[in-house]
Amino acid sequence: MSDALSGLYQQVILDHSKQRSGDRLLERADATRFERNPSCGDEITLQFVLKPGTDIVEEIAWQGNGCSISMASASVLSQLAPGLTVTELQATIDEFRTMLRSKGVGEPDEDVLGDAVVFQGVSKYVMRVKCAMLAWVATEGTMADVATARD
Amino acid sequence: MSLSVAGTATIAPLTEAEVARIRADFPALAEIVNGEPLAYLDSGATAQRPQQVLDAEVDFLKHSNGAVHRGAHTLAGLATEAYESARETVAAFVGADAEEIVWTSNATDALNLVAHGFINATAGRGGAAAQRFVLSPGDEIVVTEAEHHANIVPWQEVAAHTGATLRFVPVDDNGIWTVADAAGVITESTKIVAFSHVSNVTGFIAPVEEVVALAHAAGALVVLDVCQSAPHRTLDLRALDVDFAAFSGHKMLGPTGIGVLYGRKELLNALPPFRTGGSMIETVTMVSSTFMPAPQRFEAGTQPVSQAIALAEAVRYLNAIGLDRIEAREEQLADRLLAGLAEIPGIRVVGPARGVARAGLASFDVDGVHAHDVGQFLDDKGIAVRVGHHCTQPLHRRLGLTATTRASAYVYTTEAEVDRFLAAVAGVRPYFGVSE
Ligand SMILES: Cc1ncc(COP(=O)(O)O)c(C=O)c1O
Numbered sequence: 162m163s164d165a166l167s168g169l170y171q172q173v174i175l176d177h178s179k180q181r182s183g184d185r186l187l188e189r190a191d192a193t194r195f196e197r198n199p200s201c202g203d204e205i206t207l208q209f210v211l212k213p214g215t216d217i218v219e220e221i222a223w224q225g226n227g228c229s230i231s232m233a234s235a236s237v238l239s240q241l242a243p244g245l246t247v248t249e250l251q252a253t254i255d256e257f258r259t260m261l262r263s264k265g266v267g268e269p270d271e272d273v274l275g276d277a278v279v280f281q282g283v284s285k286y287v288m289r290v291k292c293a294m295l296a297w298v299a300t301e302g303t304m305a306d307v308a309t310a311r312d
Numbered sequence: 313m314s315l316s317v318a319g320t321a322t323i324a325p326l327t328e329a330e331v332a333r334i335r336a337d338f339p340a341l342a343e344i345v346n347g348e349p350l351a352y353l354d355s356g357a358t359a360q361r362p363q364q365v366l367d368a369e370v371d372f373l374k375h376s377n378g379a380v381h382r383g384a385h386t387l388a389g390l391a392t393e394a395y396e397s398a399r400e401t402v403a404a405f406v407g408a409d410a411e412e413i414v415w416t417s418n419a420t421d422a423l424n425l426v427a428h429g430f431i432n433a434t435a436g437r438g439g440a441a442a443q444r445f446v447l448s449p450g451d452e453i454v455v456t457e458a459e460h461h462a463n464i465v466p467w468q469e470v471a472a473h474t475g476a477t478l479r480f481v482p483v484d485d486n487g488i489w490t491v492a493d494a495a496g497v498i499t500e501s502t503k504i505v506a507f508s509h510v511s512n513v514t515g516f517i518a519p520v521e522e523v524v525a526l527a528h529a530a531g532a533l534v535v536l537d538v539c540q541s542a543p544h545r546t547l548d549l550r551a552l553d554v555d556f557a558a559f560s561g562h563k564m565l566g567p568t569g570i571g572v573l574y575g576r577k578e579l580l581n582a583l584p585p586f587r588t589g590g591s592m593i594e595t596v597t598m599v600s601s602t603f604m605p606a607p608q609r610f611e612a613g614t615q616p617v618s619q620a621i622a623l624a625e626a627v628r629y630l631n632a633i634g635l636d637r638i639e640a641r642e643e644q645l646a647d648r649l650l651a652g653l654a655e656i657p658g659i660r661v662v663g664p665a666r667g668v669a670r671a672g673l674a675s676f677d678v679d680g681v682h683a684h685d686v687g688q689f690l691d692d693k694g695i696a697v698r699v700g701h702h703c704t705q706p707l708h709r710r711l712g713l714t715a716t717t718r719a720s721a722y723v724y725t726t727e728a729e730v731d732r733f734l735a736a737v738a739g740v741r742p743y744f745g746v747s748e
Contacts, residue, residue: 162692162743163346163347163692165346165692166688166689166692169688170685170688170743170744175744175745179745200700201684201699201700201701201715202700202701202705202708202714202715203684203714204714226714227682227684227714228682228683228684228685229681229682229685229744230684230685286688289684289688292684
């Protein structure tokens with residue numbers, strides 16, 4: 162097995178892809194998005210919930226179907242998001258995207274990304290960046306929906 | 313192993329030694345991928361090209377490049393001659409006349425050309441001659457659930473434009489359909505029957521003659537997608553009695569950007585053109601225009617000339633080997649694939665069971681591991697396969713799968729490559745920690 166492949170499929174990722182956090186759908190959410198990667202068919206329905214009257218994330222819940230990278234990154238995101246403000250979460254998503262697009266040379270900010278740094282190995286595989294971004298893009302969509310609803 | 317089919321002489325498959333010699337013609341096969349020699353098992357998506365085909369294209373560009381059918385200088389003449397001679401070579405390859413071969417950019421483009429002919433005829437273009445292509449509500453277009461999107465979506469467009477209804481021949485849990493399944497859907501209302509000769513997912517070989525007979529008895533025209541058969545087996549479109557057929561150059565050792573539409577002569581000359589403009593007209597006034605006969609009436613604008621010429625070289629290359637021997641070889645490789653996959657726990661192969669005729673490919677699901685991850689794991693070992701829905705979402709939905717992994721063989725595939733692939737697949741579930 163190459164080092165790159167072991168870097169891509171870290172044990173944490175494989176574990177998350179099987180024992181998924183946040184893998185459920187809620188009765189009520191502030192926003193819900195369906196996101197799909199048309200080239201491979203991976204899909205996710207993701208729900209975003211704020212603590213009532215605040216801009217602090219209470220929960221991200223989701224259900225999806227896809228490869229280990231897309232499912233594990235949704236799982237990690239749903240663990241990492243609660244307690245962050247909307248602004249902090251957006252900054253985390255931006256940092257995650259920057260790391261994934263770094264083609265294996267970036268120095269991710271562990272303080273911002275927390276456990277999500279395990280996806281650094283994905284950046285060596287251009288074709289898999291979309292997999293890792295699936296839930297994160299869906300989350301950006303739900304945050305935009307929440308912002309629009311407030312205007 | 314005997315490969316004799318009832319009533320035909322046994323054809324000797326290509327030998328390993330011959331395949332080894334063939335491989336030397338393909339520069340791409342010498343690539344090292346992730347530190348391993350490339351095992352290219354994705355020819356169903358696109359084939360590699362031999363040096364002869366690469367050279368043919370470059371030689372043309374170096375010595376004879378010019379605008380075809382336009383102008384009187386020497387290079388324009390040479391280019392026109394080479395371009396039309398390529399058409400004759402490809403026509404002979406599929407049992408057709410040169411006027412029955414229309415150059416397109418790929419099979420998808422060819423299918424769209426036919427589909428839009430129906431749409432334009434229904435809109436009143438083409439006059440009385442195009443009457444047979446006019447569709448109306450109550451008319452039906454029949455495809456199978458196993459089709460590539462290229463042979464579904466254009467027909468959905470035809471239905472949306474004309475009011476005709478699209479109907480599907482159902483497939484079973486393995487993605488296979490029978491003549492009886494087709495007979496259950498083809499009726500007096502059927503005007504078009506479109507299906508693939510060989511499935512790009514299951515490797516299923518369609519009962520073409522029987523379905524053509526059913527369709528013609530109902531008064532319908534037959535459109536055959538031969539993308540996965542033309543590169544791999546002897547094809548005689550006239551003997552098959554289909555009305556239209558489509559294939560792509562890049563799946564048969566030729567370039568991208570060139571495809572073929574076959575149509576019976578009288579049909580092509582009656583079908584309204586899809587794209588219009590230069591090179592396809594007889595007379596243009598400021599009010600209206602008249603069109604050339606087929607095939608030129610469908611070839612508007614500057615054409616993929618060097619690609620057509622290189623495709624003819626690919627045809628000569630295949631002919632020199634012998635399509636019958638390629639088919640026999642791939643039948644052996646398919647059996648090796650199926651036998652090997654059957655030994656690996658947690659693998660579900662779709663398509664015909666072992667022992668039933670199938671093309672040289674196998675698509676499968678690995679229990680507990682997504683196809684994308686399977687493909688990544690194999691790529692790490694230098695093995696190139698296709699993963700995903702292979703442009704057949706309705707089929708995958710019917711099979712209860714979102715994605716599969718497909719290994720597809722061609723004239724240069726070795727037994728050792730198949731064995732390397734099988735050994736790697738056996739390592740997939742252990743690597744991803746999936747227990748039985
Ligand atoms: C059965 C079948 N039909 C149609 C196509 C479309 O070919 P192209 O993309 O070259 O137009 C393919 C190729 O993927 C195919 O396998």
